[in-house]
Amino acid sequence: MKKLLTISILGAALAAGTAQARDYDHVRIGVDVPYEPMEYRGADGELTGFDIELGNALCAEIGVTCEWIEQEWDGIIPGLLARNYDAIMSSMSINDERRQTVLFSDSYITIPGAWFAPEGSELSEINEETLSGKSIGVQRGTTYDSYATDSYGRIATVNRYSTADDMVLDLQAQRLDIVFLEYVVGQATLLQSDEGDYHVVGEMVTEPAEYFGEGFGIAFRQRDEALAKRFNEALATLKADGTYDEIHERYFGEE
């Protein structure tokens, strides 16, 4: 009887705990560093980047204190569910698969993908004909991998790498004819490096949405709807008062 009572009290307490939405005044945000220019460490060792600055501005607008917690990409969603932090703001594409486990804010930026080839490459546009027989480099498990495999996997060789660095090395070594990755990351690692000269081939890629999602969003636990709402409202405010544009311009230049 006593045991039963304890269990029911415990159950009631647990039920109350889950039903009650937490009121946050301190938000911990998980981030995978480095991913220049979205999140990285500056020369002084401080975290910086588009996500970081926008995140801090959002927290200031809501009136909460923010703490950034570094977490590798593989475990970033499990870490959120395990309450190691309360949100993820780390260039995460919104898509239906992730929506099953996490709650997304409104999209705060859309970054296109792009094809990069060495200067002097004969490739001038991207289609089945020009890519036929070429070798394409992608990062394993990214949306770019899925898209390149499904669209050109039959006519070209898709080489998959664990890190962008290995991929760039093989592009320099002429093992790859072309690589496909996030535009801003390619810009930071290929266009702005002195190692060799690279250029973007064809158009920026944002379609189809089934691969490239609906832009980047902040991820929350499903039950933290109130927190997501506060972030959405703050995002709308920052977009309206020009703060968002100012941060955007600092990292990506004029539109």
Add this chain to the structure above:
Amino acid sequence: MDVLTTWFHDLMAGNAIFTAQTIGYYWDGLVTTTQLVFLSLVIGLVLAVPLAIGRSSDRRWISLPIYVYTYVFRGTPLLIQLYIIYYGVVFFDGIQETFLWPMLREAFYPALIAFTLNTAAYTTEIFRGAIKATARGEIEAARAYGMSDSLMMRRIILPSAFRRALPAYGNEVIFMLHASAIASVVTLMDLTGAARFIYARYYAPFEAFLFVAAIYLCLTFAILYFFRWLEKRLLAHLRPQS
């Protein structure tokens, strides 16, 4: 039986991972792994026989360089050797213009070179041990017949050394199969490469890796039984007479 069929049918219907396409990736992976391991073992074996004879020579200028080679390749991880051969060659200026580049450009050949050199080093040491262990009586008998060194090597030492080396060599073959799993770090889509791709694409580590582990197990069984059969045939004279 009906229960089993329905269960299997439900299992296949309820998953997004084992489709014709992903099975195709696994199949291509199996072909790549088999080619890579088989070729490196055959070439490694061909290299290892003369190297083992040289390694057991009394002349230091023959045996020492071979010792250095086996020491280096047995003393460093295969993964490092693969990295050096795959990423290292491109630091030779102008390698892209040489006749070697069409081969070195693909991930397959650097992996094949690394695996061949590695297995040749181990096999050399296995054979050398077996050659050294030849019974003195056999050698003395061969000398008494007036055999030359090379004839004795061909007719007496090597045949018995091969038999003695067989169990250890069988292990080396299995090790080589398992070591080939690292080929996927240089973009080769072998069995492990296929599993990593499917894991990353469907966020399904258990299904992807358990399935590939089962394939490796089957391959290992095939190798084990082949060597058991070979040992039964070649070592028949050593079994007690019944």
